Amino acid sequence: MDLYEYQAKELFGRHGIPVPAGRVAATPAEARAAAADLNAPVVIKAQVKTGGRGKAGGIRTAAGPVAAEQEAERVIGMDIKGHVAHRVLVETATVPFEEYYAAFLVDRAEGGFLAMVSGQGGMEIEELAANNPDALVRLPIDPVTGVDQDTARLLAAKAGLPEQAAEVLEKLWKVLVAEDAVLVEVNPLICTTDQRIVALDGKVTLDDNSAFRHSWDYAEESDSLEARAKAKGLNYVKLDGQVGVIGNGAGLVMSTLDVVAGAGAAPANFLDIGGGASAQVMADGLEIILADPEVRSVLVNVFGGITACDAVANGIVTALGLLGERGHGTPIVVRLDGNNAEVGRRILSDARHPAVRQVSTMDGAAEMAARLAVGA
Amino acid sequence: MAIFLTKDSRVLVQGMTGAEGTRHTARMLAAGTDIVAGVTPGKGGRSVDFGDRTVPVFGSVAEAVSETGADVSVIFVPPKFTGGAVEEAVAAEVPLCVVITEGVPVHDAVRFRALAAGRTRIIGPNCPGLISPGQSSAGIIPADITAAGRIGLVSKSGTLTYQLMYELRDIGFSTAVGIGGDPVVGTSHIDCLKAFQEDPATEAIVMIGEIGGDAEERAAAYIAEHVTKPVVAYVAGFTAPEGKTMGHAGAIVSGSSGTAQAKKEALEAVGVRVGRTPSETARLMRSALTRQGAA
Numbered sequence: 001m002d003l004y005e006y007q008a009k010e011l012f013g014r015h016g017i018p019v020p021a022g023r024v025a026a027t028p029a030e031a032r033a034a035a036a037d038l039n040a041p042v043v044i045k046a047q048v049k050t051g052g053r054g055k056a057g058g059i060r061t062a063a064g065p066v067a068a069e070q071e072a073e074r075v076i077g078m079d080i081k082g083h084v085a086h087r088v089l090v091e092t093a094t095v096p097f098e099e100y101y102a103a104f105l106v107d108r109a110e111g112g113f114l115a116m117v118s119g120q121g122g123m124e125i126e127e128l129a130a131n132n133p134d135a136l137v138r139l140p141i142d143p144v145t146g147v148d149q150d151t152a153r154l155l156a157a158k159a160g161l162p163e164q165a166a167e168v169l170e171k172l173w174k175v176l177v178a179e180d181a182v183l184v185e186v187n188p189l190i191c192t193t194d195q196r197i198v199a200l201d202g203k204v205t206l207d208d209n210s211a212f213r214h215s216w217d218y219a220e221e222s223d224s225l226e227a228r229a230k231a232k233g234l235n236y237v238k239l240d241g242q243v244g245v246i247g248n249g250a251g252l253v254m255s256t257l258d259v260v261a262g263a264g265a266a267p268a269n270f271l272d273i274g275g276g277a278s279a280q281v282m283a284d285g286l287e288i289i290l291a292d293p294e295v296r297s298v299l300v301n302v303f304g305g306i307t308a309c310d311a312v313a314n315g316i317v318t319a320l321g322l323l324g325e326r327g328h329g330t331p332i333v334v335r336l337d338g339n340n341a342e343v344g345r346r347i348l349s350d351a352r353h354p355a356v357r358q359v360s361t362m363d364g365a366a367e368m369a370a371r372l373a374v375g376a
Numbered sequence: 377m378a379i380f381l382t383k384d385s386r387v388l389v390q391g392m393t394g395a396e397g398t399r400h401t402a403r404m405l406a407a408g409t410d411i412v413a414g415v416t417p418g419k420g421g422r423s424v425d426f427g428d429r430t431v432p433v434f435g436s437v438a439e440a441v442s443e444t445g446a447d448v449s450v451i452f453v454p455p456k457f458t459g460g461a462v463e464e465a466v467a468a469e470v471p472l473c474v475v476i477t478e479g480v481p482v483h484d485a486v487r488f489r490a491l492a493a494g495r496t497r498i499i500g501p502n503c504p505g506l507i508s509p510g511q512s513s514a515g516i517i518p519a520d521i522t523a524a525g526r527i528g529l530v531s532k533s534g535t536l537t538y539q540l541m542y543e544l545r546d547i548g549f550s551t552a553v554g555i556g557g558d559p560v561v562g563t564s565h566i567d568c569l570k571a572f573q574e575d576p577a578t579e580a581i582v583m584i585g586e587i588g589g590d591a592e593e594r595a596a597a598y599i600a601e602h603v604t605k606p607v608v609a610y611v612a613g614f615t616a617p618e619g620k621t622m623g624h625a626g627a628i629v630s631g632s633s634g635t636a637q638a639k640k641e642a643l644e645a646v647g648v649r650v651g652r653t654p655s656e657t658a659r660l661m662r663s664a665l666t667r668q669g670a671a
Contacts, residue, residue, distance in 0.1 A: 180481055
């Protein structure tokens with residue numbers, strides 16, 4: 001889960017990392033009040049979980065409360081690469097004397113932690129890594145011993161950061177560990193003319209798997225179908241197509257989306273109902289998918305591994321019973337294969353549900369679902 | 377032969393007395409696995425009856441190992457306790473530890489991976505485990521959908537593994553390894569490719585990848601240098617949008633890295649044929665074996 005900049009900075013503040021004084025505002029009036037409260041020239045920053053805000057016009061300066069209100073008016077509601085800025089961060093304008101880059105992250109390739117620090121900040125890190133790789137210091141971090149004072153000093157020295165930055169690096173590592181983050185990034189980390197180190201931006205990605213040991217409260221604004229699916233415990237991602245997809249196992253569902261696309265239609269969603277594929281989960285899944293007005297056909301692709309296909313077929317029949325009339329309008333193509341596939345298919349044919357069609361192969365089922373959706 | 381797991385493997389199950397642990401222990405026994413012990417803290421001294429076999433329960437992995445000579449541990453404990461369970465198996469010097477649990481915090485995985493380095497091979501977390509059909513199964517891969525044979529399989533995904541094992545059941549498998557869909561896992565595609573290359577019972581290899589990370593690209597580079605056996609591949613996630621997690625915690629595309637297209641191209645560049653669908657991948661494997669047989 002990615003945090004907004006203002007949430008990342010709140011975390012930084014709690015861990016003693018200096019950030020500019022700031023307030024979050026959801027309306028221009030709130031932005032005006034925030035600027036008045038801060039009593040200094042401010043920066044208005046669009047809160048979106050994507051880069052390139054500056055170029056898109058999502059970061060603006062304002063000399064005082066009136067200007068802050070005007071600028072916030074422009075930024076709130078702005079669409080930046082498909083992300084709508086519902087809020088702005090109003091911050092005391094802070095002038096950098098020097099700009100650096102600092103990050104700690106989980107390095108998937110090595111299965112460990114990595115520090116990345118550079119004396120040249122402010123630009124996209126991918127750009128820096130490509131154009132000036134020598135300016136980016138990469139240091140693997142021992143997961144057992146972590147980043148102590150000496151490691152932090154070494155990192156600062158190697159990257160050409162001032163001595164006082166070491167303390168901030170050490171605290172940044174503590175954020176990664178204490179918050180179970182997979183990424184903490186500050187770009188730019190700055191040194192002011194009066195030699196203070198300040199985190200001018202902040203990006204934090206938390207590990208959802210660790211939620212059980214935290215009391216996070218980061219309400220997500222997402223597509224309402226996604227929110228409904230999440231409330232039902234479903235693993236659902238909304239996409240833009242017309243073929244609703246249900247399957248068991250993340251890999252198989254991803255593959256099903258690809259096969260639907262290959263058959264000439266766009267998938268409407270990702271939905272993994274897991275290994276068990278119980279009737280209730282199947283009903284919940286079908287209900288969410290049929291609630292998507294774009295959906296023209298549904299493809300249920302189940303491989304009976306641990307759960308045999310007869311149990312899955314009974315689940316589908318029960319699910320359609322639970323849905324009643326709602327399950328009649330949209331054609332549902334079912335492919336059952338694997339354990340007890342023959343028995344499962346017979347259960348479905350015997351049920352004679354008007355919406356259900358069966359195809360025994362994944363590729364064939366995807367073709368039929370695609371044809372039903374695009375009407376070719 | 378097979379890789380990592382054979383008929384001689386002596387398997388213990390951490391969390392055997394839980395519902396999932398009990399259910400899958402019964403299935404593993406039915407698949408021929410030599411299950412010698414269960415481990416549940418605080419429940420040492422009991423035993424669980426599985427019909428033909430009664431499996432003793434120990435309070436710690438160390439005790440189970442010293443009493444039974446177990447050399448594989450399969451872990452079915454909840455995410456909260458998984459890190460501790462793996463560290464216990466590593467401390468007891470169990471050579472192979474298979475972590476089935478889904479939802480393990482990535483910091484815990486990084487930590488136990490580091491502790492295990494050079495001592496214990498970890499497979500997973502968030503994986504279906506591995507099976508050497510006809511010999512032994514450590515995990516949840518169904519045994520009755522396939523048969524013993526000469527294909528080696530390595531995959532990030534459980535159900536895609538089953539799909540391919542089922543489609544190629546007439547040829548059969550030496551070993552199928554589900555390495556898991558999390559961002560940090562103990563055993564990589566490359567580890568398995570290396571083992572399959574060295575395994576005399578494996579004649580050809582199926583590799584299944586998905587979006588996220590660069591494990592498939594690295595595997596491609598490894599294949600070019602070190603693998604002489606035929607490899608066919610499948611990559612899932614061509615239609616995945618950027619920045620969304622597709623079920624598996626590790627399956628996420630960030631910017632242009634981690635895309636299915638990039639992985640496919642990297643594999644094809646080193647001569648690996650990549651199927652457009654799982655079924656086409658199975659057909660590619662058949663033709664690879666036919667060509668090899670003719671050569």
